[in-house]
Amino acid sequence: METTAAPAVTREVERILRVDHAGEYGAIHIYRAQRFIARRFYPDIVSEFDEMLAHERGHFRRFDEILRRRSIRHCYALKLWALGGLLLGSFAALLGRNAIWVCTYSIESTVLHHLGWQLEFLDLHDREVFDAVQSIQADEEEHRDKGLKYGTSPDAHRCIFWVVRRATEFAIWLSTKL
Numbered sequence: 001m002e003t004t005a006a007p008a009v010t011r012e013v014e015r016i017l018r019v020d021h022a023g024e025y026g027a028i029h030i031y032r033a034q035r036f037i038a039r040r041f042y043p044d045i046v047s048e049f050d051e052m053l054a055h056e057r058g059h060f061r062r063f064d065e066i067l068r069r070r071s072i073r074h075c076y077a078l079k080l081w082a083l084g085g086l087l088l089g090s091f092a093a094l095l096g097r098n099a100i101w102v103c104t105y106s107i108e109s110t111v112l113h114h115l116g117w118q119l120e121f122l123d124l125h126d127r128e129v130f131d132a133v134q135s136i137q138a139d140e141e142e143h144r145d146k147g148l149k150y151g152t153s154p155d156a157h158r159c160i161f162w163v164v165r166r167a168t169e170f171a172i173w174l175s176t177k178l
């Protein structure tokens, strides 16, 4: 279904596409940085990041294709999210193996919360974008569950969890404005 709805609905669908596209771009850079550091310090978890990176690249391509086809501009801050993703991913990875997974759990659980309300909205207004968002949900749940399974949450990592959650929420909020 094309976005033939009221302008406010069309704008909201465009915002969702832009945010998700930017989010996937950021996720690619977070996991690239983590994979890079893991290769040197925690080689046993590199294959997990290969798999997650492949998922995030696929998600990005899906949103990128829809944005291009509908002639919707991407988020102006895309390059900033790449840089932010590299910094956040490196920061967490340098704090240790557990921090990597706590960071993953924090990002993915925050993202899934947003996908939830997006799906409720899109279900009523845009079938194609609904299908795109729904298609990434299972992968993001798998990433969140990996983070929960492999990461532990002693006090030091609870702090990382909240810092990453706030950073992710801020990035999502800013992506709706830029």
Ligand SMILES: [Fe+2]
Pocket (backbone or CB within 6 Å): 024, 027, 055, 056, 059, 136, 140
């Ligand atoms: Fe993703």
Ligand SMILES: [Fe+2]
Pocket (backbone or CB within 6 Å): 027, 056, 108, 139, 140, 143
């Ligand atoms: Fe993910």
